[in-house]
Amino acid sequence: MAQWENELEELMARRGRALVGYGYTLCRDRTQAEDLVQDALVKVFSRLRRPRGTAEDGGQVVDLDQPRLTNAEAYVRRAMLTIYLDGYRRQTSWTGIKHLLADEDRAPAAERVATARVDVGAALAQLSPRQRESVVLRFFEDMTVPQIAQTLGTSQGTIKRHLSNAMEVLRGSLAEITVPEMDTALDERLDAVSGMVRRRRAVKVGALGGASLVLAGLLAMAALWGPSRLLSEPVVPATQSPEVSNAAVGGWAPMQWTDQGPQYRCGMEVTELTSTSDLVELELTGDLTVDEYGLTAPVRITRTDAEGPALDGGYPMLVFAQNGQVVDLGAGWHEGGYMLPDAGKSQDDVAEAAAATACGDWTVGMITETFLESRPAGTYDVYAVMPWNEGNGGEMAVSEPVTLEVPEVDVPAEEPLTVDIRDGYQPEWLEGTRLACGVHASDIPQGTHVPNERGNLKLSADTSGASLTPTEVTATFEETAGEAVDTTRTPVTLVWLSAGRVVGVGRDVWSEPAEDLRIDAGGDTSVVVPVEPDLTCLTDPDAGLPDGGYTLYAFTEIDPASDGEPQYLATEAFADYYIGE
Numbered sequence: 001m002a003q004w005e006n007e008l009e010e011l012m013a014r015r016g017r018a019l020v021g022y023g024y025t026l027c028r029d030r031t032q033a034e035d036l037v038q039d040a041l042v043k044v045f046s047r048l049r050r051p052r053g054t055a056e057d058g059g060q061v062v063d064l065d066q067p068r069l070t071n072a073e074a075y076v077r078r079a080m081l082t083i084y085l086d087g088y089r090r091q092t093s094w095t096g097i098k099h100l101l102a103d104e105d106r107a108p109a110a111e112r113v114a115t116a117r118v119d120v121g122a123a124l125a126q127l128s129p130r131q132r133e134s135v136v137l138r139f140f141e142d143m144t145v146p147q148i149a150q151t152l153g154t155s156q157g158t159i160k161r162h163l164s165n166a167m168e169v170l171r172g173s174l175a176e177i178t179v180p181e182m183d184t185a186l187d188e189r190l191d192a193v194s195g196m197v198r199r200r201r202a203v204k205v206g207a208l209g210g211a212s213l214v215l216a217g218l219l220a221m222a223a224l225w226g227p228s229r230l231l232s233e234p235v236v237p238a239t240q241s242p243e244v245s246n247a248a249v250g251g252w253a254p255m256q257w258t259d260q261g262p263q264y265r266c267g268m269e270v271t272e273l274t275s276t277s278d279l280v281e282l283e284l285t286g287d288l289t290v291d292e293y294g295l296t297a298p299v300r301i302t303r304t305d306a307e308g309p310a311l312d313g314g315y316p317m318l319v320f321a322q323n324g325q326v327v328d329l330g331a332g333w334h335e336g337g338y339m340l341p342d343a344g345k346s347q348d349d350v351a352e353a354a355a356a357t358a359c360g361d362w363t364v365g366m367i368t369e370t371f372l373e374s375r376p377a378g379t380y381d382v383y384a385v386m387p388w389n390e391g392n393g394g395e396m397a398v399s400e401p402v403t404l405e406v407p408e409v410d411v412p413a414e415e416p417l418t419v420d421i422r423d424g425y426q427p428e429w430l431e432g433t434r435l436a437c438g439v440h441a442s443d444i445p446q447g448t449h450v451p452n453e454r455g456n457l458k459l460s461a462d463t464s465g466a467s468l469t470p471t472e473v474t475a476t477f478e479e480t481a482g483e484a485v486d487t488t489r490t491p492v493t494l495v496w497l498s499a500g501r502v503v504g505v506g507r508d509v510w511s512e513p514a515e516d517l518r519i520d521a522g523g524d525t526s527v528v529v530p531v532e533p534d535l536t537c538l539t540d541p542d543a544g545l546p547d548g549g550y551t552l553y554a555f556t557e558i559d560p561a562s563d564g565e566p567q568y569l570a571t572e573a574f575a576d577y578y579i580g581e
Helices: 002-028 030-049 070-091 091-100 110-122 129-140 145-153 156-175 185-210 209-221
Strands: 279-285 290-292 294-303 316-321 327-329 347-354 378-390 395-398 401-408 456-464 471-479 485-489 494-496 500-505 516-519 524-530 548-558 567-579
Touching: 002 030, 002 070, 030 070, 030 129, 129 145, 129 156, 129 294, 145 156, 145 456, 156 548, 279 378, 327 395, 378 485, 456 548, 456 567, 471 516, 471 548, 485 548, 516 524
Parallel strands: 316 347
Antiparallel strands: 279 294, 290 294, 294 347, 316 327, 316 378, 378 395, 378 401, 456 471, 471 524, 485 516, 494 500, 494 548, 548 567
16 A cells, blocks of 8 residues: 555544544535545645656656655645635636525525615625625635635734724614614624525535536646746855754744633643633543554543533643643644534543644644644643634633643654755844744744734734735734834845745845834734745755745844843745745
8 A cells, every 4th residue: 555545544544523623614514524625635645646747758756655745634724725715716606506595494584684685785885895895704704814814815903803893883883773573683684694695605615516626626736836936146155153042932822822812822820721611611531642643631521501502612632731830732723613512411532732842842834833842751730621612702611630640752753854055054143043044933033922923013924815926925013902003123024944944034134224113003004025035045045946835934123122132023924935847
């Protein structure tokens, strides 16, 4: 059996349910979620099955017995998201089959839906174009805030502000309309209309399965080899930097936790790690088990209510604490798709922890960070935690701690670096930082709480849906604390990574004049940064960056803090920049 077949079989045996859960989060339909998983598996693993050419015709010959993926689940999840968004973008071509999409048995009464359509339509007309787009994608397309931000090419904070302002306008508008036949509550009217939209989408996307999605996957793969090779630039002579510290980043939160609340971070006090509701209870019921992926422990999930709606959430995971502080915040999936037991019921499952600690060094992953450091063996207070949803609010269930002996688990080897770089080289302008050639994403200078936030400033970046080789990146500074910002910053530069390691450190922005940075309370401002291949780290700059995929990070320094310490902001700007002929 070829290696890719073993990897596929192993992936589905261990993580098949989690993949279906992720698909359910995207489309809210179990059958469609299973289709998404199947289509994504075909898209990802077909590249391991099919050679791109033969030796005779000059193409590359692929050894089908050798593995080609280092994180198969992340690749499949990325493919699922791409396929789902492709289907969403093609929705507008389905107007010719609207008459086939009605569901009279389950739809609300005709006069009720008609009234809701008129009222909501009139209220939506009062919104700004950006507010209206955000509301439609959120309530009528069931998209999450990150999905909306990606679709509209802006930051998540901006989308949250648009939604908040829009809801105030809609509540006021709909409250002024008197309709005897139905309640004028905003949530009910949005539900009445968006329910029909969701039923339409289930039919549309179901029909998209098969040939059209396979074609979309083939077109995406074909596009991967299209961009022209970029030209190189000369670089300065190399000098070697001192040893770079790999100490764990205190006060930092793994990406999955950043939307759960500012209290969740590495080094947090365990007194902050408590359940937010008593509706769902967790209990660790046994010892840890070690396998090649990490650690698991049996957990019981209990609904304490006698009756209530179905609930879903993220998968249960393990969090580790010592001396009253969280030293390893579980990095499991938070986006939902895990079905909790019915009201008044319990179910047994396992809580998981990856082999590597989520409070140490990390680098770029396909969906989220890839953690690198082994969790030290020792005695820990172990908690089971699980995010879940009730209504419009996110909740957190946390078990009582159990003191356990935790063994060290071998961390999977990193993907080998294929770019020939001067490993450890650090230009003089980066002295005093951890940023150097060959380091990981966690060594890029950044804020104290999450990678792209410092104080009341947040940095985001996007390419507004550009191709695999965007020519520019838009970096946006957002004020998050309700206080105007009047400071300065260095020009924004781009750091290049390959296989999770830095292969380009950007240009010397310290030598350029500082630029004013003024942002109103709750406002934002943007700057456009050209994308130019960075050859600073290359052993042979004349050869240019080799073919392959790269991740770009935007990086800047703002005015020092009151103690004189430098303040940096950095954020992932583009995850799939491709160089190739």
